[in-house]
Amino acid sequence: MKNIARIIKLARPLYRLTFILSVLIVIGALMQLVAPVLSKFIVDEIVVQIQTGEGRLQTLYILIAASFTISLISTAITSITNRLGDHFAGRLQKFLTETFYAKILALPQSYFDSELSGRIINQLSRGILTIKGFANTSTNFILPTLLQSVLTVGILAYFSPPIAFFVFLLFPIYLYISNISARKWGKEEVKKNKLEDLGRGRIQEVISNMKLVKSANMQLNEYKYIQDNQGSINQIYAKQSGTFHRYDFVRNLSLIIIVLIVNLLVFNDAFNSVLSVGDMVLIIQLVINAQMPLFAMSFILTQLQTAESGSKEFFEILSLKESESFINKDDKFVKIDRPSIEFKNVSFTYDQSDIETLHDVNFAIKPGEKVALVGHSGAGKSTVINLLLRFYEPSKGKILINNTDYTSFSVQDIRNNISLVFQENELFSSTVRHNVMYGHPNATEEEVISALKKANAYEFVQNLAGGLDAEIGEKGIKLSGGQKQRLQIARAILADSPILILDEATSSLDSKSEQLVQEAMERLMREKLVIIIAHRFSTIQNVDKIIVIDKGRIADSGSPQDLADKQGIYSELLQYQLEGNKKLLKNFEIF
Template sequence: MKSLLRTLGYTHNMLPFYAKISLCSILVALTGIAMPYVISRATTLMVEVVEGNNIGVGQVLWLAALLLVFDVANVLIRNLGGYWGDVMSTKLKAQLSTHYYHHLLSLPQSYFDGELTGTIINRLNRAITEMSNFLNMFANNFLQMLLTSCITIGIVLTYSLELALLVLILYPLFIWLAVLTSKKWRYFQSNKNHEVDMASGRFAEVVSQIKVVKSYVRESLEYRHFTKRYRKTIAVTRKQSRYWHKMDVIRGLILSIVFFLIFAYIFVQTTEKKFTIGEMILLITLINNLRTPLFSMSFIVDGFQKAVSGSKDFIAAMELKPGIKDAPDAAHLNTEKATISFDDVSFRYASVPNRPVLHNISFTIPAGERVALVSESGGGKTTITNLLMRLYERDSGVISVNDTDIRNLTQRSLRGHIATVFQDPVLFSGTIRENIAYGKADATDKEIFAAAKAANADEFIRQLDYGYDTQIGEHGLKLSGGQKQRIAIARAVLKDAPILILDEATSNLDNKNEHLVQQALDRLMKGRTTLIIAHRLSTIAAVDTIITLKNGRVDEIGSPDELAKTNGIYAKLLELQKNPGVAGERLAAYDIAAEPKVDV
């Protein structure tokens, strides 16, 4: 319950909806209770007719008309309340979803490293949907149920204290029996949620990597894994539903016995002339009408349990704190030239704390220079760029831009001064124009076209049926690798940031596309402080400085010509490129895999 109330704290401007829905609930309850009075009065008149009294037809028709008025009013008001409830539910879902999304965007990269995308999405959908559905049902039904019950008990009390006590005992008895099932039910529900989350997470992962799945002919394996998860949910549901309905049968039987005692009491009191026929009909109708709100309480309890379970997941996610926060006095970086320095920087990932990735890394990149990071695979090159962008926080040491520790800069301004081009270009569904403009939201068409030309992309874009307005599909699946890479470069060109990170930007391209992309990269790097990670030595032949890393430490720093003569990592890679057979053993002795796929 506490988590559900805390969840409601993330909503706002809901009071008018609660008020309108509550008013409708009150009116629905009153019109519902008024009808038994009309029926009771009609019954009394019919008894008088049987006894020989002369009753006018107009009086009877008036009662029938009154029944119609109350019935129509009940229908109209109930649906008006339902409309407001639907709107309120949607607003709740929208507000909770946007809060959740905004919070996720603030979480560190490490959170997303440890979670499946589908799991994150499914958790959002399930938790928020169950909470909003419950609150809608609660707002539309609970107050009406409460008012109907209170007014009914009050009316019954005016006729008989004993009868009122029999009616009153129904509620604590039913609630106690419902709560009795709650703990075990939530345990089952938690297990189901886990299986569904894992299945959904894997589903989203497979869909995004469907080419790999098909190329390795693993469709049947993925299908088996998916169905296995849902078979588990079916097995849990059987246990959960069997338990719930067994308890519901017990509740129903106990309530049936209590209702039997109530009706038996009314019948006996009527035969003893303590109630008139009209009063008997009134009491039976009123009390019998309690069955619906009473049994709907089980649905409210069911919805409440789901909402509590969902709210716990929601609150757990919302309580995650951003691992990297701006300092209270963080400055806004504003520069056209950037000098980058790493001073004694060490780092290890939280997921593998016993395996440090970087040890006491120190180097400086003067503004406008191109620096290549060279190491064996897993040597820490990409980690260095991630630390520069503050996607992760270094364990020790100082990383600075223009002699200012990046911890003293706002993350937004720091990343705003860095453009990136990755090995696998990340494009979004939408148009080519939108993807290029992702680097600058207010870009004009002239700027977008100029960026595309600089990236050698304008020509192929204009040959497409819809040009810059061509829809490229999820991850840009309608484009070739070279085309996607050039659009990614155009995006970086348009951002016009003083710092550029190229992470294996040409490794997956054929010779023709590599040439086109390399031309675009050469234009992009001009005048920018650039960090380059590449597989191919040709990509880094023209850099100003090469930094080689070995076992997470800086091994050598120098120009390509200098390091070609030192007999170090770079020199051996050059030798391997010229004479793979001779250089292999020497590279192995240097703890570097003597294979063509060595990272550079």
């Protein structure tokens, strides 16, 4: 029950509210035991009145009034408890979601490289539901069940020890049977959770890549995958249900037998005048009331196993090591003036890999210098950028910014000094305004419009229904490829960071738009350190230096003209472009 202990520890900020709820629930449970006792005295008074005519009506009225008052108080407590319970559930969900999301945002990029986003979301949802379920069970059932069980057996022992013994016997029987049932349920729950994560992850992937699925005519295959996935889940459900109901039958059988014995004892004692009619009514009510804790016991143990297995991945994520912290950060950051970048003997190996992606990489970029990275696909160019952005840390060597180890800067400071236009369009399902201002929420509308104009995007934005506030759909699906790319360029222009990384920033533009954006980029790149990643010779012909990366090593570097004169990778790329050999050119990728 390691995860149960984690749940209790995690809910520490809500201990005070939990305590108040528990006290109210305990009071409510006590009220439920007072009612049968009052019923006993009421029945006895009525019997005396019927048999002898000497009943005390005043006492009877007082008892009835007390019973009414207890019921009224119990109803009020239940209402207050339910309201506090709803408040508790809301606060708990808020706390759990914020805690999980903060952890996700602080995890290293390597975690997201190996996890399905749909699976992560499913783990969040299941974790919150199971933890809330356990919290509800703890406050509403565990304490009242224990209290009612002890007091019920105690009251019964006062009137009839044999009856109390048989009622008490039910609890260990129920506990033993329910524990076996719950453990078997929990084992199957772990298997079911894994299948659900795979299914949700696959659905999310398919929805994100629906054009590919449809164009490849893979709808039937994807449908069959989920069909098989859900079939396996349903088999586990059926197995869990069969296990539960088999053990439930044994529980109920033991209950029927013992209740029969208890009833025989009660009627025998009443017949022999050992018990009064009121005593008999009280005992029968207590026996009936005792069944509720028994039923609750089965529910509690099942909930404990569900919470244990359902929160497993939730807590596994919370226990992962964070790569960065962003909570309680102020808006101030270090502005790096005229930055220089140097990689010194940098090597890097991805997690769970024995092969170095980069090996002993050395290069330097001066302030204001414009550099292009060139190389075959998989050469290590993307890794260079990922290390610079501190998505990962070098396995060996150092990265310097202005001759200072870049670990001396916070992750936020480094990224605030870098603008990046991704090769893939990274846009949110939101408005044009939100996407352009992303990372710079305090920008004015005039600044946003200026950035859009420089990116040759303002004209098409004006034509959208809603203009700056037009919704562009998930990943900008309502826009063309060129329009999406230009919004990213506008975002980079608005940021005006001293370091600029351009990953084929003009790849999706037509000739006219490309010319306008190239002019804007020339203005933008002035006085900045620029790393250009491009497939087109026209994009990199005016850079100060080209760095050629091959198999994780620096193969060559120099000016475009110097490298063109050498018989190397860059000269091959240049030759292929000049000859228009597009087939061979595909072997050369940047990023």
